[in-house]
Amino acid sequence: MEQPQFPPHFLESLDQTPGFDHTDFIQVHQSSIPPTTIRINPNKKVSFSGAQQVPWCNEGFYLNERPSFTFDPLFHAGCYYVQEASSMFIDHIIKYIKPNFDDSIKVLDLCAAPGGKSTLLASALAEGDLLVANEIIKTRVPVLSDNLLKWGNANTVVTNNDAKDFARVPGFFDVILVDAPCSGSGMFRKDPDAMNEWSEANVNLCHQRQERILADVYPALKEDGYLIYSTCSYSMEENEQVLDWLCEIFGFETVQIPVDKTWGIVETQSEQHKAWGYRFYPDKVQGEGLFAACLIKREDSGNLPSYKRKFEKINTKEIEPLRKYIINANDYHYFKVNDDWLVIPEVHKDSMLTLQQYLYIKKSGVRIGKMAGKELIPDHELALSLIINQQEFLTTELSREQAISYLRRDNVDLQTNYKGWSLMTYEHHPLGWAKLLPNRINNYYPKEMRILAAPPNLP
Structure with missing residues (x-):
């Protein structure tokens, strides 16, 4: 292979850099393929055949080949992250x-x-x-x-x-x-x-x-x-x-x-x-x-200013119907943003107030969903969270082909006698929600997160 066309003066600028080996550096850039590495979510464990561990990270692994991550439902379930080993x-x-x-x-x-x-x-x-x-x-x-x-x-x-x-x-x-x-x-x-x-x-x-x-x-x-x-x-x-x-x-x-x-x-x-x-x-x-x-750091940073805002006071009767959907429900603080219910660990309530006072927050804790009468309209965040009490929900296990159709928001070929909200799973890992109806399913996978590429020929 030809020598890579490094920018002018680049190699010369590194010649005095600690550990830099001019010849080996050039050779690795012209002859080697970057390894494919993933890091497993320890709370949603999966395994890869023949993978070797990254020495400095217990959850990091080198893969023998690069699979199609886009069309792996476990990737979308948050079971692992594709990350460079260093x-x-x-x-x-x-x-x-x-x-x-x-x-x-x-x-x-x-x-x-x-x-x-x-x-x-x-x-x-x-x-x-x-x-x-x-x-x-x-x-x-x-x-x-x-x-x-x-x-x-x-x-x-x-x-x-x-x-x-x-x-x-x-x-x-x-x-x-x-x-x-x-x-x-x-x-x-x-x-x-x-x-x-x-x-x-x-x-x-x-x-x-x-x-x-x-x-x-x-x-x-x-x-x-x-x-x-x-x-x-x-x-x-x-x-x-x-x-x-x-x-x-x-x-x-x-x-x-x-x-x-x-x-x-x-x-x-x-x-x-x-x-x-x-x-x-x-x-x-x-x-x-x-x-x-x-x-x-060895210098005193001064005193943190006190927060002035408070969470809106919530009637405990409003919170009660939500608790059954959350594991260890008493460990969380419940609050509303518009019509949506969210939770954060109770221990972070004061920190949350401080952050709200002084910074612009885009996401916090887990969004559970909306209450429509006595029924919960569950949010996608709840489906993929580690705090969901899956026993309170109907679950529908999908094949790989069905899972990819679901993640694309295509029609899912599914025969079921059940009705209502269902947690859609692949290899028992949640992917999101669907509403099962007598002759069809309504796919509630978020539009902005759907797979846009054409599906492969599945085995």
Whole structure:
């Protein structure tokens, strides 16, 4: 194969970068195919034949071949997420630092879309923890919300705010992940078109943008809280130099994350403050380019302002008919948005009020549905959530062909004598709702989430 046409001066710019091997780097880009990796939802387990585990993530697996994820109902059920293996290192970091906290924690994923690292965090956190997944770009928020919806956790909030908006909640978060916008050189093998966007000027521009984002979100991290910083760039300007800047300007202290030497990860230290960083090169690991680091904040963030809003007082008689649909129903706070009923874990009620006061929220907890008299009109979020009490609903198990028809919102060839709302399942994993009628079914799979591609020839 021909040598990849790297951007001018790109290779020369990396020659002094820690762990960079000029010859091996070129060879892996011209001769190897990026591995296909998925991360399993630990609450909706599935298995893949012959899959090998990603060393730094228990739920991550390399697949022998790339299946058609679009036409796998289990993908739409939120049983797994297709994610690049190197990015799963965040799981290793969060699980290393989490035991340092005595109580439940609040975590912010600042640049969260499309949701790979947010679903990873959701899996790593306990039910008593809170995850806020934020996306700055409004048009990218729906895909983030959809992926977290499929993952099923109730302790999750999706926001659409600029980094500077989080200064309104000083010291609110115990951990902040900033997977920063970058020049993208770590994706060259997976996405060769990214080479057209790379330039030394763009690297410098990204460096400035990264510093601005970090400075803006800094007040929201509590004293002794952790900042996880990552990019998919190889450039030292976007990585080690940013760590030195954080240590110099804000007094962050470095955290060394233990790594197994056999993993092939390159450990580095920044020039001035010797801050630890972790570099992933595709010629050394089974994955794409990544840089990650963890730091701890030592400065007091000041007092969090008190919230003024309150949840609308709800008559307990209104809530009572909803409880049977929720597992451990007493552990949740019930509230309404227009006619829709939603729930969040009771332990996050006060946090929710604070977030509502100061930030723009797009999704929170789990939307249960609407009450029409004594009947619940269930929401799609309830179907895919981890808190649904499936015993209270009729379920209809679908074949793969039927499931794909359902996910396309096509007519589903189904013979049944039952009537009413049914949870449509595939291999016993919920996909969504349908209403069964004597001579047809009404498909309630969300239009915006349906499969648009033509179906394959099924066996």
